[in-house]
Amino acid sequence: MKQRLFVVILLSLSLFSFNPDKEPKRQLNPAIEAKITDLLAKMTLDEKMGQLNQYTSRWEMTGPAPQGTSNQQMLDMIKSGMVGSMLNVTGVDATRKAQKLAVENSRLKIPMIFGYDVIHGYETMFPIPLAEAASWEPELARKSARIAAIETSASGIQWTFAPMVDVARDARWGRFMEGSGEDPYLGSLFAAARVKGFQGDDLSASNTIAACVKHFAAYGFIEAGRDYNTVDISESTLRNVVLPPFKAATDAGALTFMNAFNEIGGIPSTVNSHLLRDILKGEWNFNGFVVSDWNSIGELLIHGVAADKKEAAKLAINAGSDMDMEGNCYVPNLKKLVEEGSVDVKQIDDAVRRVLRVKYLLGLFDDPYKYCDENREKTLILNKENLAASREAAKRSIVLLKNEGQLLPLKKDGQKIALIGELAADKDVPLGSWRAKAIPGSAVSLLEGMKNAVAQPANITYAKGPVYVSGKSLFTVQLEFNTTDRTEIAEAVQVAKSADVVVMALGENCFQTGEGRCQTDIKLKGLQQELLEAVYAANKNVVVVLMNGRPLDISWMAKNVPSIVEAWHLGSEAGNAIADVLFGDYNPAGKLPASFPRTVGQVPIYYNHKSSGRPFDGEGNVFWSHYTDAPNDALFPFGYGLSYTTFDYSDLKISSSTISRGEKLQVSVTVKNTGKVAGEDVVQLYIRDLIGSITRPVKELKCFEKISLKSGESKVVHFTLAENDLAFWGADNQFKAEPGDFKLWIGPNSVDGLETSFKLK
Numbered sequence: 001m002k003q004r005l006f007v008v009i010l011l012s013l014s015l016f017s018f019n020p021d022k023e024p025k026r027q028l029n030p031a032i033e034a035k036i037t038d039l040l041a042k043m044t045l046d047e048k049m050g051q052l053n054q055y056t057s058r059w060e061m062t063g064p065a066p067q068g069t070s071n072q073q074m075l076d077m078i079k080s081g082m083v084g085s086m087l088n089v090t091g092v093d094a095t096r097k098a099q100k101l102a103v104e105n106s107r108l109k110i111p112m113i114f115g116y117d118v119i120h121g122y123e124t125m126f127p128i129p130l131a132e133a134a135s136w137e138p139e140l141a142r143k144s145a146r147i148a149a150i151e152t153s154a155s156g157i158q159w160t161f162a163p164m165v166d167v168a169r170d171a172r173w174g175r176f177m178e179g180s181g182e183d184p185y186l187g188s189l190f191a192a193a194r195v196k197g198f199q200g201d202d203l204s205a206s207n208t209i210a211a212c213v214k215h216f217a218a219y220g221f222i223e224a225g226r227d228y229n230t231v232d233i234s235e236s237t238l239r240n241v242v243l244p245p246f247k248a249a250t251d252a253g254a255l256t257f258m259n260a261f262n263e264i265g266g267i268p269s270t271v272n273s274h275l276l277r278d279i280l281k282g283e284w285n286f287n288g289f290v291v292s293d294w295n296s297i298g299e300l301l302i303h304g305v306a307a308d309k310k311e312a313a314k315l316a317i318n319a320g321s322d323m324d325m326e327g328n329c330y331v332p333n334l335k336k337l338v339e340e341g342s343v344d345v346k347q348i349d350d351a352v353r354r355v356l357r358v359k360y361l362l363g364l365f366d367d368p369y370k371y372c373d374e375n376r377e378k379t380l381i382l383n384k385e386n387l388a389a390s391r392e393a394a395k396r397s398i399v400l401l402k403n404e405g406q407l408l409p410l411k412k413d414g415q416k417i418a419l420i421g422e423l424a425a426d427k428d429v430p431l432g433s434w435r436a437k438a439i440p441g442s443a444v445s446l447l448e449g450m451k452n453a454v455a456q457p458a459n460i461t462y463a464k465g466p467v468y469v470s471g472k473s474l475f476t477v478q479l480e481f482n483t484t485d486r487t488e489i490a491e492a493v494q495v496a497k498s499a500d501v502v503v504m505a506l507g508e509n510c511f512q513t514g515e516g517r518c519q520t521d522i523k524l525k526g527l528q529q530e531l532l533e534a535v536y537a538a539n540k541n542v543v544v545v546l547m548n549g550r551p552l553d554i555s556w557m558a559k560n561v562p563s564i565v566e567a568w569h570l571g572s573e574a575g576n577a578i579a580d581v582l583f584g585d586y587n588p589a590g591k592l593p594a595s596f597p598r599t600v601g602q603v604p605i606y607y608n609h610k611s612s613g614r615p616f617d618g619e620g621n622v623f624w625s626h627y628t629d630a631p632n633d634a635l636f637p638f639g640y641g642l643s644y645t646t647f648d649y650s651d652l653k654i655s656s657s658t659i660s661r662g663e664k665l666q667v668s669v670t671v672k673n674t675g676k677v678a679g680e681d682v683v684q685l686y687i688r689d690l691i692g693s694i695t696r697p698v699k700e701l702k703c704f705e706k707i708s709l710k711s712g713e714s715k716v717v718h719f720t721l722a723e724n725d726l727a728f729w730g731a732d733n734q735f736k737a738e739p740g741d742f743k744l745w746i747g748p749n750s751v752d753g754l755e756t757s758f759k760l761k
């Protein structure tokens, strides 16, 4: 798949030119704008405030329980047009009933918009977003999002709070699983693809939904990897690392944005007018609306920037936050604020216009019940086709980290296989965190997937091993991992001894990851490491299948165990997809979207770091940037992943050693499949800008192409680098390429590859 073209279309005109005059003006539909003007003229200030108010259903919640509004009050408010939107109302029946309340009772009959967190599937679960990014196939993510949109819309909902596009560098953060990893370029492609998938080509169709790009901004940079914590980053990091995926999502047409919970440099994102007004609505000409995160306007009091909810409402609306999610700040206060003159009614009108615009674009005014169709709900959700797509996405998201002595692929016949670990038979964990309407326990387990694949299921013997989490609930603040009950280790060792090969499922429970699930430690929890070492002592032919939602410290495993398969939380068809890889029906081609540290002490770790004045090259004296107890580099670097075949890279060519402004550099490399089976590889191009007005990363991914080669086949892969591809937000606060020398690498990951150099005049 050609990524260059995608990039040129989505990013080149935009990422690097934030001058509003140069921005493509986003087209407004004059007919819709005229209707909004008419409607606004009829609306009272109260009704306007209502459009900016969002409540959760009281029967399903994704944040702290609402305070201050009873069920009855909420229903009355909907009837009087004081609720513009609801979240967590799901299903045709419920959304129709709620919509009726608004449309049949309120004076102006303005329909509500229903939102829900559809992060990696609605009922058919796809791989968690981090996993899907490991496919390095944005098109795959577009398709998953498309199917998720079809299911979501068939359930009466028109809006998802996704994609989450936060660049993440700290594996302690529970929400690492929700994004596309550490790279702004890869993240931009996935952000745009997911928006396209959710929104489709025709927003007014009944099977497309509005995307909500979140969390704006820099949520992935929270201190100490602890959720909701403080962020303090520079404008340069904001512009060069954090914002590109948000910009790409805007250019892909995203209709809505969500604030981040965090502050940046003392300013909570919910009231950050630099982000919301200067950049998003100013420079980027974003015409949609911004919703707060759950009570993030109310939390301004706790942050300590507003004395009361009234002040919070004033700060938020003035900064450009259009809709109040569960904060109960706008409705009680905006009218007073306008009357007092602290909020200009024009700000309210602008916010309301944005909300109404999205409702018009979705076709809700034409038919408020157009998403409510029982027949679609019955036939389009969790059907065979969707499950097949999920399996395809899942197998393409798997990363082969190690395969010494070609222990993999396994044989389908004539091999006695021991399958060990609680996670191997688990039908729930693969569904992942943020699982929308997934049916608990509905995933294909690894045990089932392997038994489905082999000729004689009896050749697979399963041993559970020790219980992993011993706490009663996974929704407690502190999880209780079993560190004492070793009774089942002995049985696992016995099973391992009598097998030819051992497959061990290890990693994380899915609720160890996600919102509010941060950790200080990223090693295997419970008795998993002990189990691994005991089994390995009994049988060296161990294949570890990792199930996890964040980069883990697997140093011991990487050193000792011959084969490691990174299988994340892969969704409904996880077990079948992993079996496809284990038995060689599919040759794995995933690449890590984030560096795997050697130890938690290395985080935040990312390949595109800066040089520093004292970079360490593995030698030299003590006064170089290094640790005295661990290397600097990652255990498995960004972009890394193996295949059952091997690839050789040769003949790196560039069209010229010097290019002038406006000229393009043509780059090519020959890749040959030197192994015995067909396979795919992701050919990656990185650059380094050696001298800049500000320091530049030691490597930056600029393009890639996933290619497929038969055994013995070669292909010349071509890339084009334009001046814009070299641009960055520099010391003069502008996006532009600076003249000078560049290094360029092409290789199979961010560390290995062929090198050349060129100059921009």
Ligand code: BGC
Pocket (backbone or CB within 6 Å): 062, 063, 087, 117, 161, 214, 293, 294, 515
């Ligand atoms: C999360 C958001 C989510 C919202 C609504 C918040 O706690 O940060 O990502 O969309 O809840 O469920």
